Amino acid sequence: MKTLILVSEPRAAKKIKSRKDDIVVSLNDSTSSAMRSEFLNFITVSDFITPKQAEKINKDSMLWLKRWSDTSGIKNITYRNISLWWFFDFWLYDSFFKWDMTKNMIWYVSSIKAIIKKVNPKKVIVHGNNIVAYIVQQLFDEAENNIYNNHEIMHATFIDYALKAKHLIRKWLVKARNPKMTHKDIIFSTYTSWTREVIKEDGYKIKEDSVLGYIIRKADKKYSTMVADIDYSKKLEMSKFPFEYFFTSKIKRYARKKCKEIYKRWKRARIKQATYEGVDLLPLLKPWLDFAFKRRTFLAILYIEGGLEMYDYLAPKLAFVIDETGLYGRSIVTAARIKQIPIIAVQHGYITEDSFEYMHIKGEIGHRIEKPLCPIADKTVVYGPYTKEILIKQGNYPADKVEVTGQPRYDCLVGDHLRKRRVFRDIDLDRNKKLILWTTQDVPGQADIVFRAVKGMKDAQLLVKLHPRELGGMKPYYDKAEELGIKIKAVQEGNTLEMIYACDTIITMHSTTGLEAIMMGKPVVVLNTSGRPDMVPYVSEGAALGVYRPEDLEKALRKALFDRKTISRLKKNSRKYAYKHSYKMDGKATQRVMKVAENLMSGK
Structure with missing residues (x-):
């Protein structure tokens, strides 16, 4: 009997018990990271959803909420004759605090539907929050739910x-x-x-x-x-x-x-x-x-x-x-x-x-x-x-x-104002090694991927620049680095533009730091293992390397640091990209x- 195990909760990684023929699917990056740490065999949504399908789901989610707000009558609730919908529409679509709002709900509906259709299981077991459990229940009546309450409200x-x-x-x-x-x-x-x-x-x-x-x-x-x-x-x-x-x-x-x-x-x-x-x-x-x-x-x-x-x-x-x-x-x-x-x-x-x-x-x-x-x-x-x-x-x-x-x-980028030496001195970096800068966006699971990739690169060092709004601070990064046996430097404050100027390559997902690196002619590596489309066209317009599977990151970083053809191609494309996305550098x-x-x- 074919059993499908759907996992959207990282805390479940330690409790999952699967048999040889069971199909275990991780529904998000944070869960994948936790399951990787437990050495579990699993596949991800990317094995069921193509990039074009993922792009369509993203567009459908935006259009669906827009149309629903028009037809539901919710815009008729006003203050000073202005619809209050506009004061929380984006918050309801995609929360800064990573709550599963409309965007994730629709993603789960489409992706889980595709997984169930392809696997055609006799039994479905869910390890997730009440949102994922509810959606699976609508798609597969007899699903067995193990619910983890995140107390989001x-x-x-x-x-x-x-x-x-x-x-x-x-x-x-x-x-x-x-x-x-x-x-x-x-x-x-x-x-x-x-x-x-x-x-x-x-x-x-x-x-x-x-x-x-x-x-x-x-x-x-x-x-x-x-x-x-x-x-x-x-x-x-x-x-x-x-x-x-x-x-x-x-x-x-x-x-x-x-x-x-x-x-x-x-x-x-x-x-x-x-x-x-x-x-x-x-x-x-x-x-x-x-x-x-x-x-x-x-x-x-x-x-x-x-x-x-x-x-x-x-x-x-x-x-x-x-x-x-x-x-x-x-x-x-x-x-x-x-x-x-x-x-x-x-x-x-x-x-x-x-x-x-x-x-x-x-x-x-x-x-x-x-x-x-x-x-x-x-x-x-x-x-x-x-x-x-x-x-x-x-x-x-x-x-x-x-x-x-x-x-x-x-x-300030016009003129000779940025100093590489100052960055290396202030953060105590090794001048004899290439510098990889990772500008985080508090994406669950990415630290595990980045640290594992850089661990094998003895000729490079990693500087982690936390997003200013990242609430957890530097400790989780140092703890993860210690767990994996890698030395890093992490900073939450400091001048990001100067760090970009000092680095040899930068890792990001969809941050404007990628644009700033392109403006300075630095090779950019986009890390996006979510299974969803890139939010920014760095890769599609040829100005960055794209990494969509964890095991490909080290190879991409080596290309960005040492492959002359790759570096030359990215620099050439970056000039056109910089004008189109940031206008005149005057x-x-x-x-x-x-x-x-x-x-x-x-x-x-």
Whole structure:
């Protein structure tokens, strides 16, 4: 009797007992890593889903949620005649905290369906969370479930309470300063987590907002400005001016009252089902939708009203924002549009056709700010022609809303400001070995793959640069390295651009560090063993090597480090790629952004 064992939970690796003829399938990277550590025989989703099929599933998941939001009536739940859907649509699609949201739910439906069809088992055993167990039960009635509860709603609730507590503390602290409120020409809205070490145009290092810093310093020479930030980091951080200052007691009471009213409207809404390929996902989505309307709605109203209060106090001529599709950014854009204050969104990370938050079907964006339209900035300034084309053609942005300027923080790359020796000295690296830089994105299971590949490369050393938002810190990496018997260096702070300049090759998945490496002519290795399509076209456009199976990483790294033909080909392709994705490398991106800003202020 053929038994199919589906595993989506890493904790199950120690408990799996399979017979010779059983087929064990790992459904994600973190599970594969755990099973590899237990020396289990297994296969992955990639053995059942082709790259084209995976790409189709990704596109289907975005389109399905877009269409469902249109037909379900959920967009009719509004605040200030703006659909609240836009304040948590991306969060419901793909969570930063790796919860299994809509994107993963649909991936599991399609992939598990394909696996069951190909294997045609007599028996199915599931080791996974309640989401995977539910989906398998819909596809195979008699499946045997071993459920591991990840308590995701409880986790989300804890984060919500922690965030509100942090807002309260920052509000008290800024009030104690008794700041003077005066008119400002330009207001910049950002996050404390973007304050990092950067290199100025003159080569000196400072800590400032790594996305807006160049623009702020340029604007300060001619205009009165203020930076209002919010703190989403894992620790309490203070700044020159926390946005929480504008959360008056009246606004908070009002937000609580309106949130209760909206939650009641949601509970009365008659949403019957959310079916994808015969599986009703509503039982899985409803707890998250309840959470969104009960808790995230409060924050959306608080941020919108706080933004209105800020703009009333400061009466700016112009506003800037980053991460304009997030809860805070969307609220700031909404407040600016209500007050008819022109606002510019500055691209802060890669935007591709897989970026759900920027992809809109026709009719979702307009020049008005009312339901069912999504509020967007008056201008979105982007890295290069590639992003503009994506936003207009796939995202259905009006062409006059998008401007190509380049990213101001790359203005420092013009001139001889980066120092390889400084990196090797400060981090205590071996000058006699090639340097492999791995810029992490907190992808489960990747540390095991990278460390095993580099372990056999005696002529190279590994520097691990953690993503700034990675919550676990460096210890898990050092623990994993010790377990596998490999020496590494890991850093969470420091100037990433200079580390890229110092390295001989870089490993990433879809980070903008790959683009920065390409701009500097460094060989890039994309590591993506998820079975899903690459989110960024580094490999498809010939600017990087792609690794899609763990056992292929060492070979790719050796090519990137030592194979002259490979290095030469990547450098040749990188020049075309760099222009298309990051525009002119002339040190004038900040000037171009300010030109867009001044045109808006003058009414052009």
